[in-house]
Amino acid sequence: MKLAGPEAAGIHARAAVPAAAGRAGVGVSVEVHDVTVAYGRKPVLWDVDLVLPEGRLVAIVGPNGAGKSTLLKAILGLVPLASGRVTIFGEPLRRVRREIGYVPQRETVDWDFPIDALGVVLMGRYGRLGWIRRPGRADREAARECLRQVGMEDFAGRQISQLSGGQQQRVFLARALAQDARLYFMDEPFAGVDAATETAIVEVLRRMREAGRTVVAVHHDLQTVPEYFDHVVLLNMRLVASGPVEATFTRENLQRAYGGRLTLLDEAAEAIRRGGGGA
């Protein structure tokens, strides 16, 4: 199944644009220069420098409180930067908003809101509609297609509180699909979902990658990192490591990111052994 949208055909051309990634054939999606973020007087991110490739699935991992979500929000301009700057596709954020899709954490919204699943997905089209114009038949059709891609077409008219957690997450994913973006940011897309939803999300992520899209996801399950992602960013207030999974997702780097948390380390070691470093 192909991602909907007229731009789908042009994506490979865009992905091939040479850039300063230092790796032949891979463009740059996000560049984070020396970013520091603080909530009040408490710093959450320190001097983060980061270059993310285009057309890859990128996982941001790290212990609780490592600033994973904050990094995402800093890139998206949702939290103010104490210092540093962020460019996306070589441009400042405000120039490329239309090319960015976002899947927030599920708990951040009120699921009792008077809206059905299709209504939520339609919100993905609001950006291109601009002020005042209401979504029309074409938007509705596109939104339905996005629901179909996550296996939720039968729930289009369901009020969103009547959906299971996994179904809600899939609706959020469908809304991101409706944005038809070039670069997606997802905050814990796999948190608390059922097995069927996890499979559906992985499927969508792979299709996104095939279409040359980039996905940057905060991820909490170390075991599945080698299986689901190409590139990994290890974070613990400072950047610990960033690079292709096979080279970067190592025991040493994990130890540096997670400190002395042995249970997590064992889990990670197990994951590395099973993943064999191949992604």
Added chain:
Amino acid sequence: MDDLVRLLTLRDANTRVVLLGATLLGIAAALVGTFAVLRKRSLMGDAVAHAALPGIACAYFVAGRSFVALLVGALVFGVLSAAFVSLVKATTRIKEDAAIALAIGGFFGLGVVLSRIAQNQPGGNRAGLDTFIYGKAASMVSADARLILAAAVVLALATALLHKEFKLLCFDRDFAATQGWPTLGLDLLLMGLVCVCTVVGLPAVGVVLMVALLIIPAAAARFWTDRLGPMLALAAGFGGASGMLGVALSAVVPAPASTLSRGWPTGPLIVLVAAGIFVASMIGAPRRGLVADLVRRVRLRRRVALQNLLRDAFERGEETGDPARPWTPRDLRRPVRGETLRRAVARGLARPGTAGFVLTPEGQAAAARVIRAHRLWELFLIEQAAIAPDHVDRDADEIEHVLPASVIAALEARLAAVDRDGPRETPIVPPSPHAPGATP
């Protein structure tokens, strides 16, 4: 009676003005209020309304009683109160609810003091600033009604044109921000609309009750629908009806002269009507209302009682291998209520015989279905959820009443061995009941 006719035919110009003004105010406040409620800014709306009072008093000092000046004053103080709340929340350990309570009380106190000063100024008596506290809808003049009409048109237009934007803001502000929408601006605009509504509504219902007109219709409408469009329409209808009925009541119902020398207070009556609509919605709305909820629960309880009766009667017969073995209510494992027994008989599931009641073939089939669901679930718990056999009966109890057909089919597929192998070693897994027509 004469009053009623005069009111309904709108012959009285004054009543017409008041009626129209109150209705429009109710509609406008409900439209804006719906978004305020969905943005979880109900209490902020109250703070903004209370802060309008000192704003109006200040504006009166500066510019006299011009509407634009009063509006600007109210807006400035509304923003001040919101900023105050944000500041307290961000810089101290005081939480938002306490900060809002502080703002409500503080700004209201300031407003009362300032308006008293304004009133004691030369010509200040005509300012009528005191009426802003409780409102005085009955004294509405046609200029006020025109103002409300203009404001209502503006508010209705704003909420209609920016429907999509406000919806997105209320549902998912961060997502809106990533799409490039000016979320702070939209929030300020929404608060500004609340301010406009408050300022035009103050002469009618006053600072204290304004928030009720904003919030109550929206809260009532939420009981009737799961969609924003209908919710807005319903809220507007409820708000308009409250305004109209409140004025009508105060005009028609004769006030007891001894206790209410000045007639019924119209503003509070409007709010009371709105509150009445809310309570009626809370109780009577289909699906979300209390009555609907109660009906659902009673129905479920009855079904459970009936199915338990059938199950116990059938299992008693199972002991002797005679599904039609007669029984009396006292023979059964669980107490049986007479009403449950009467329903079983009325539905042809059981009938009185010579030695007690017996299950009819339909009753046996229904009982077999329930027991089958129960035992399948027990088996599932033992085999696949690793729950100790002596715990499963209680765990499985009750669930057979609510297992949907799809789950039963899945259980059967998963536990296919049950039917083939017949009884296992565990005593609570007797053969699946295969009475005629037992499996659905």
